[in-house]
Amino acid sequence: MAGIFDEMTGADGSIRAPYGELSRWLEEVPPEVLDHRRREAELIFQRIGITFAVYGEADSQERLIPFDVVPRILAAKEWDFVSRGLEQRVKAINAYIGDVYGKREILRAGIIPEDLVFQNPVFRPEMNGQKVPHDIYVHIAGIDIVRVDAETFYVLEDNARTPSGVSYMLENREIMLRLFPELFSRHRIAPVENYPDELLATLKSVAPVTASSDPTVVLLTPGIYNSAYYEHSFLADKLGVELVEGRDLFVKDETVYMRTTQGPQRVDVIYRRIDDDFLDPLAFRPDSALGVPGVMAAYQAGSVTLANAVGTGIADDKAVYSYMPEIVKFYLGEEPMLKNVPTWRCREAEHLSYVLDHLEELVVKEVHGSGGYGMLIGPRADKAQIEAFRAKLKAAPTNFIGQPTLALSTVPTCVEEGIAPRHVDLRPFVLVGRDKIRIVPGGLTRVALKKGSLVVNSSQGGGTKDTWVLDT
Amino acid sequence: MLSRTADNLYWLSRYVERAEYLARILEVTQRLTTLPIAYSGETNEWESAVATAGCAGAFSAHYSEATEETVTEFLCFSTANPSSIRNCFEMARTNARAVRTALTMEMWDAINGTWLQLKRFGNGPTSREEFIRFLRWVQEASLRFDGRAYRTMLRNDAYWFSRLGLYQERADNTARILDVKFHLLLPTNERVGGPLDYFQWAAILRSVSALTAYHWVYKESVKPWLIADLLMLKDEMPRSLASCYGNLVQNLDYIAQAYGRQGPAQRQARAVRTKLQNSRMDDIFQKGLHEFIGEFISSNNRLGAAITEQYLM
Numbered sequence: 001m002a003g004i005f006d007e008m009t010g011a012d013g014s015i016r017a018p019y020g021e022l023s024r025w026l027e028e029v030p031p032e033v034l035d036h037r038r039r040e041a042e043l044i045f046q047r048i049g050i051t052f053a054v055y056g057e058a059d060s061q062e063r064l065i066p067f068d069v070v071p072r073i074l075a076a077k078e079w080d081f082v083s084r085g086l087e088q089r090v091k092a093i094n095a096y097i098g099d100v101y102g103k104r105e106i107l108r109a110g111i112i113p114e115d116l117v118f119q120n121p122v123f124r125p126e127m128n129g130q131k132v133p134h135d136i137y138v139h140i141a142g143i144d145i146v147r148v149d150a151e152t153f154y155v156l157e158d159n160a161r162t163p164s165g166v167s168y169m170l171e172n173r174e175i176m177l178r179l180f181p182e183l184f185s186r187h188r189i190a191p192v193e194n195y196p197d198e199l200l201a202t203l204k205s206v207a208p209v210t211a212s213s214d215p216t217v218v219l220l221t222p223g224i225y226n227s228a229y230y231e232h233s234f235l236a237d238k239l240g241v242e243l244v245e246g247r248d249l250f251v252k253d254e255t256v257y258m259r260t261t262q263g264p265q266r267v268d269v270i271y272r273r274i275d276d277d278f279l280d281p282l283a284f285r286p287d288s289a290l291g292v293p294g295v296m297a298a299y300q301a302g303s304v305t306l307a308n309a310v311g312t313g314i315a316d317d318k319a320v321y322s323y324m325p326e327i328v329k330f331y332l333g334e335e336p337m338l339k340n341v342p343t344w345r346c347r348e349a350e351h352l353s354y355v356l357d358h359l360e361e362l363v364v365k366e367v368h369g370s371g372g373y374g375m376l377i378g379p380r381a382d383k384a385q386i387e388a389f390r391a392k393l394k395a396a397p398t399n400f401i402g403q404p405t406l407a408l409s410t411v412p413t414c415v416e417e418g419i420a421p422r423h424v425d426l427r428p429f430v431l432v433g434r435d436k437i438r439i440v441p442g443g444l445t446r447v448a449l450k451k452g453s454l455v456v457n458s459s460q461g462g463g464t465k466d467t468w469v470l471d472t
Numbered sequence: 473m474l475s476r477t478a479d480n481l482y483w484l485s486r487y488v489e490r491a492e493y494l495a496r497i498l499e500v501t502q503r504l505t506t507l508p509i510a511y512s513g514e515t516n517e518w519e520s521a522v523a524t525a526g527c528a529g530a531f532s533a534h535y536s537e538a539t540e541e542t543v544t545e546f547l548c549f550s551t552a553n554p555s556s557i558r559n560c561f562e563m564a565r566t567n568a569r570a571v572r573t574a575l576t577m578e579m580w581d582a583i584n585g586t587w588l589q590l591k592r593f594g595n596g597p598t599s600r601e602e603f604i605r606f607l608r609w610v611q612e613a614s615l616r617f618d619g620r621a622y623r624t625m626l627r628n629d630a631y632w633f634s635r636l637g638l639y640q641e642r643a644d645n646t647a648r649i650l651d652v653k654f655h656l657l658l659p660t661n662e663r664v665g666g667p668l669d670y671f672q673w674a675a676i677l678r679s680v681s682a683l684t685a686y687h688w689v690y691k692e693s694v695k696p697w698l699i700a701d702l703l704m705l706k707d708e709m710p711r712s713l714a715s716c717y718g719n720l721v722q723n724l725d726y727i728a729q730a731y732g733r734q735g736p737a738q739r740q741a742r743a744v745r746t747k748l749q750n751s752r753m754d755d756i757f758q759k760g761l762h763e764f765i766g767e768f769i770s771s772n773n774r775l776g777a778a779i780t781e782q783y784l785m
Contacts, residue, residue, distance in 0.1 A: 046588070047581055224569045233572040243573050248476050259475045261629060261783040262731050 005149045005409045006421050007072065016150075018075040018470055021186045026070070026412065026419055034069060034414055037179045041067050044175055066463035067172060069179065072411045072424060072445040079190075079469040082145065082153055082428070083439045085337035088328060090141050090430045090437065093160055093315045095331035097137040100314055101127040111326050116347075120320075121368070122313030124276060126283060130300060132309050133208050134434045139307040140199070140271075141430040142166075142443075145338065147409040154406065155324070155338045156425060160316040161308060162273050165444040165464075166429050167231035170195060170238075172444075172466040188471040190441035195429070196238035198440060199271075202433035203239075206305050207268045215268035217241045218258060220249070222274045222290045232273050239271075246274075251294030254301040269305045270295070276310050318367045318401050319345055342404060346397040355402035356393065359386050362402045364393065377454060379405050408454055411465065413447055423448045425456050426467065441469035477571050478633040479784040484567040485621075485637035488583070491560035492614035493645040494547050495607040497524050500679040502604065505540065507671060518543040524652045524679075526644075527555055544603065549596045557610055561590050576624040579617065586613040629730055632723045636779060639723070643716035643772050646703055649679055651765045657696040658761060673699055680711040700761065701753045713768060717745040720775070727783070737778040744771050 005011060008019040015023045045064050074082070099106050100117055101124075107114050117123055142163025144156040173192050177184060200217065207215035221232035223245050236243035248258050249267065257264035272279065278288040283296035298304045314320065322343035328336040344351035344362075355362060359378050366374040376389040393400050410421035428443030445465040446456035456462040501521040519538040522531045525547055534552060535542040550556045554563075565587040568575060575583075589609070597603040618638070625631040650657070656672050673694045677683040682702060689706065690698050706712045720741045728734045756764050 047585065048577075224566065229569070233569070237573040242474050242477075244474060245476065248474050259785070261473050261475055261478045261633075261727075 003149075004407045004421075004423075005147065007147070007409050007411045007424075008421075010150065018073045018078075022071065022073060022183070025183055025186065031418060034419075038067075038069050038414055041069060041175050041179060044178070045171075048171070065168065065458045066449060066461075067175065068413050068422075068447055068449070068463050068465045069176070070412050070414050070419065071176065071183075071466045071468045072426075072447075073468045073470065074442070076190075076470050076472060079441055081337065083441070085153070086143055086428055086430050086439055087437050088332065088334060088337055089143060089155065089158070089324070090138060090432055092324070092328040092331045092336075093141065093158060094135075094137050094432060096327045097160075097309070097312055097315050098132075098135055099331070101130060101311060106327070106330055109330070111330055112320070112323050116319055117314060120314060120317060122276075122311070122317055124311035124314075126296065126300070127309070127311040131302065133302070133305045134206050136206055136432050136434065137309040137312050138315065139202055139206060139309075139432050141432070142427045143338075143430060145426045145428065146406060146424075147426075148407055149409075153338055154341045156341060156406075157318070158316045158321060158324070159427075160312040162275065163427070163429065164228040164231055164273070165427055165446075166195060167234040168464050169429070169440075169442065169444045169467070171234075172464055176466045187468065190469040190471050192440045192442055195440045196235065198431055198438040199235070200239045200241070202431040202438060203269050203271055203305075203307055205433035205435050206307060208302055208305055210303065211268035216266060217269040217271060218244045218249075218267050220244050220246070220270050220272040220274055220292075222246075222278065226273075228273065235271075241271075246289070246291045249292045249295065251292060251298050254294075254298045254303055256292070256295060256298050256304045267304060269307060271307050276313065279306075279310065318343075318365055319347065319398075322401060341406060344402040346393060346400040346402060351402070352393075352397045355400075356390060358402075359390060361405060363405050364389060364400055364402045367399050367401060377405060380454075405454070411445070411447065413449070413465070415449060415451075420451070422451070423454050423456065424465070442467035473574070473629050475784050477574050478629065479780075480567040480571040481574060481630055481634040482637035482779070482784065484564050484571070484583070485634045486641040487560040487564040487567065488614050488617050489638050489641040490555060490645070491557045491564070492611050493641070494525055494555075494557050494560070495610035495614075496679050496681070497521050497649075498544065498547060499604070499607045499611075500675045501543075502540075502600075502607075503678070504671065504675050520652055521547070524648055525555065526648050527553060530554075545596060548606070549593075558590060561587055561613075574630045576620070578620040578624045582613070582617040582620050586617070589613075627726075629727055632726045632730075633783070635723045636720060639716045639719045640772060640776055640779075642711055643713055643720070644769065646680060646711050646713055646716070647765055647769050647772065649676060650700070650703060651762070651769065654761045654765060657700045658757070669696070670694060676703075680709075682709060682711065685709060697753055697757065700756075704756070705748060705751060705753065714745070714748045717741060717748055721745050724779075735778075735782045737775065737782045740771070740775045740778045744768070744775065747771075 008016060008023060010016045042064065045067060096106065106112050107117060138160045140163060142159040142165065144159065145153050146156050147153050169192060203217045204215055217239070218241055219232055219236040219239065221229060221243055223229065233243055242258060244258055250257055250259065256267040256270070258267055274290055277285045278290045280291045280293060280296040281288045282293045299306050299310065322340070322345050325336045325340050328334060344355050346352045346355055355364060362378045364376040376385065378386065408423040408425065411424045412419045413422040415422065424445050424447045426443050426445050428439060431438040445467040447463050447465050448454060448456045449463045450461060498521060501517045504517045516538055518540060521543055522528050522538055530553055531546055534546065546553050546556065548557045551559065553559065565583050568580060568583045572580060593606055597606050621634060653676050656669065673696055674683055676699055677686050680703060686694065686702055689702060702709050702712065704713045707714050707718060709715055724738045724741050728738050
């Protein structure tokens with residue numbers, strides 16, 4: 001992979017403007033100071049209890065995500081472009097979901113094959129013809145973006161179900177403010193701390209029209225054993241709303257209530273961090289002990305808003321992803337600002353044969369996979385791994401897509417040998433309310449700490465960084 | 473507030489208080505067993521410690537004999553004993569995690585820090601010195617948690633429910649000490665000046681950290697009926713049954729005021745407090761100390777059930 005773009009040194013090795021101060025500072029600050037701060041940050045994280053669980057690891061139930069103290073910086077102009085692109089994309093996603101569960105114009109126009117929607121396990125027939133409050137399906141989106149050069153940003157993945165990571169965005173900033181006040185005074189950095197306010201405003205704005213003027217919002221978590229539980233409790237706290245589990249809620253006369261020490265209290269908006277499958281044992285998986293029996297009926301009766309709506313998975317499936325440029329054009333009549341990574345859909349014979357012929361240079365992903373599991377990075381795999389994957393791919397081609405291996409940009413990162421470039425991505429969070437779309441500048445930067453690695457997922461040894469959007 | 477949140481806060485406090493209590497009992501037992509037999513008596517103090525902890529049944533299911541080693545393991549580090557100190561802290565943190573939004577940062581920090589430090593002790597201390605350090609550390613951890621709760625929590629229902637857990641547990645613990653040791657306190661056993669009883673009596677006072685307090689209150693040498701009076705009826709003694717119930721009534725009243733409604737829990741707590749207020753030690757001894765304590769323990773359990781029914785589910 002020649003020509004990796006480093007966000008600090010650029011293509012020609014000269015320091016790019018947004019990194020001017022940081023690069024001077026990195027030269028001034030002794031390595032042991034940086035190392036000391038890094039350990040300090042780790043201690044703080046451990047004390048606060050910001051942990052995540054890795055499924056399938058018995059002995060380490062709770063782990064810390066490594067935090068890198070060197071920030072990632074975006075210029076105001078770069079961010080402006082990205083955020084306008086995000087707004088465009090999320091608008092299109094919402095229009096598309098409404099259409100799929102409504103008039104199905106995009107299917108009738110032949111732009112997206114019907115079976116891709118109707119045969120898709122994340123398609124929810126219960127939502128057919130269902131009106132949702134204010135016609136918004138995705139209220140909170142996490143769009144994963146990678147950069148390959150000074151001008152080009154690709155969307156790698158849309159997360160339209162229950163995207164996580166925003167607590168890291170907020171905590172990373174807090175820690176940086178604490179550890180490096182002098183570095184902040186040398187920059188003008190757009191704040192992110194208003195995210196909870198923006199989220200609450202968004203959630204309240206989408207309450208059912210029948211709700212009171214001050215609607216009751218709750219955050220529904222699967223509970224303390226969920227890998228993102230810390231984030232759930234963190235957000236509920238910042239929002240000032242109750243953090244509820246399924247057993248705290250009940251449905252009576254198609255209305256949702258929570259059990260409180262003063263008796264039942266009506267709930268208007270549920271920010272749910274629990275998947276569709278587990279939401280309501282009466283409507284979906286009957287074995288779910290995490291959900292709320294009857295909540296789907298209340299939702300269908302329009303007495304409660306679910307954020308995000310049920311069935312939004314039909315927009316963030318990786319096979320649907322490949323149609324996003326067409327989706328943007330179809331609903332908005334605009335060219336997409338953020339590019340899609342060229343994608344071969346293995347469900348199509350021509351594409352499949354191309355992918356099979358080029359396995360050693362492509363990234364092949366499972367359509368429904370997440371967290372970096374179940375994917376093949378061709379250039380990093382040995383012969384045996386490629387052959388094993390080839391067999392999997394041939395057995396169920398519709399489950400896979402292929403993409404070129406992108407040369408993700410790098411950012412200076414504090415690693416064992418000192419400061420060295422490491423690959424990063426960016427997950428900004430887009431909030432869609434009845435009144436407007438809100439995007440806090442920046443997002444969560446994930447970094448692959450292993451040299452040369454392209455996998456930034458925390459479950460695979462990735463870390464995080466604070467993301468600075470310069471104000472000028 | 474959510475019923476589950478109130479439930480978690482209530483149990484969080486109970487577990488921390490219980491851990492501290494276990495540490496006190498063990499410290500006192502450790503001290504008694506180091507005395508020559510002429511001072512400590514013939515009884516197996518380790519067995520008595522298990523009884524005072526209220527888990528004699530569970531203990532005998534796992535061990536045939538109560539020794540320093542088996543009791544220490546069972547009460548401190550056993551994962552099989554749901555009320556071991558380790559499990560108390562484990563459960564306290566689980567409850568704390570479930571209600572993080574209702575805790576102050578300082579409280580979370582205290583309980584999470586304790587949980588992290590607990591790992592340092594592994595599966596038990598390797599020496600007596602370390603064991604004593606461990607017991608001190610447990611008590612410190614509880615004081616730290618309680619202090620932070622006291623100093624940082626808003627005075628609203630979250631605080632009141634956490635206090636209910638604390639005082640119910642504390643009342644139960646004091647009653648259990650009395651229940652196991654009552655025979656030492658009966659006036660018929662009075663042999664003033666006998667060294668054996670003195671150390672036993674002092675041990676009872678120490679286990680509720682009241683040895684010094686005793687002298688301030690009564691200004692005389694240690695007498696068993698006065699110990700019973702101090703632990704049961706004295707309002708100014710923070711671990712007495714009377715004091716615990718004064719606090720329970722008060723916190724239940726705060727909740728009732730805030731919610732605009734009294735209920736069975738308030739009535740039950742007031743009934744118990746009135747009974748304690750109207751009791752004199754002479755009458756209690758006459759009618760039977762053991763019976764009185766037994767009745768108190770059941771009343772306290774009934775209050776727990778009433779609180780649960782009224783608020784926590």
